Amino acid sequence: MRYTFADCQLDITSREFLRAGDAIHLSPKAFELLRLLIEHRPRVLSKQELMEALWPGTFVVEANLPVLIGELRDALGEKTRGGAIKTHHGIGYSFAVEVQERRSGPGRVSSGREWVYLNAEGRRILLGAGPNQIGREPDCDVFLNHADVSRKHARIIVESGLVKVEDLESRNGTLVNGKRVTAPKRLVTGDRITFGTVETMIEIFRSPPSTVTI
Secondary structure (H helix, E strand, O other): OEEEEOOEEEEOOOOEEEEOOEEOOOOHHHHHHHHHHHHOOOOOEEHHHHHHHHOOOOOOOOOHHHHHHHHHHHHHOOOOOOOOEEEEOOOEEEEOOOOEEEOOOHHHHHHOOOEEEEEEOOEEEEOOOEEEEEEOOOOOOEEOOOOOOOOOOEEEEEEOOEEEEEEOOOOOOEEEOOEEOOOOEEOOOOOEEEEOOEEEEEEEEOOOOOOOOO
16 A cells, blocks of 8 residues: 655555655664554544554554654654644644555566565564565564574565575574574575464565455
């Protein structure tokens, strides 16, 4: 799905955010927060709802939420509290501008980009181009809240025509199909990756499947 508003565009499938045609970097949590606000517009999302969605099963101080809101306002080019993201004092936030929706077309596939997903704990998570960090740190691209998963456990690197996993000197190791990863390991569809004791599976497509959880 692609959302367009003002001079901005958020592409959920490719995980790209553009402003005035230029790619703007968003941290994984800021990207997810913007997605939540847009998809639930114009409803006000409470701080508690947002905290539970962004950091499930983890205690994180509420002050982290305004930091992400500030990051989004900077990315949107908003220097004040006005604009797309509206603050409802003591309650939460909402998305307050008109949005146009269209499904991301398959044209991106012609560029050779694979659509790479990690199935983890009942979630199908779209991985972005480049390195995707996996770990117990809430800001990781793939957050696995398990004691035997290191804070920065491993990373999966998505490049044109190549997907590989690399262990980051984790305490309990990373395995692919039961074999410990000691050097970057190329992945193919159906490979089972174990981070500590958390089992996941990789899926690689030439076009996005119909149902995706990010």
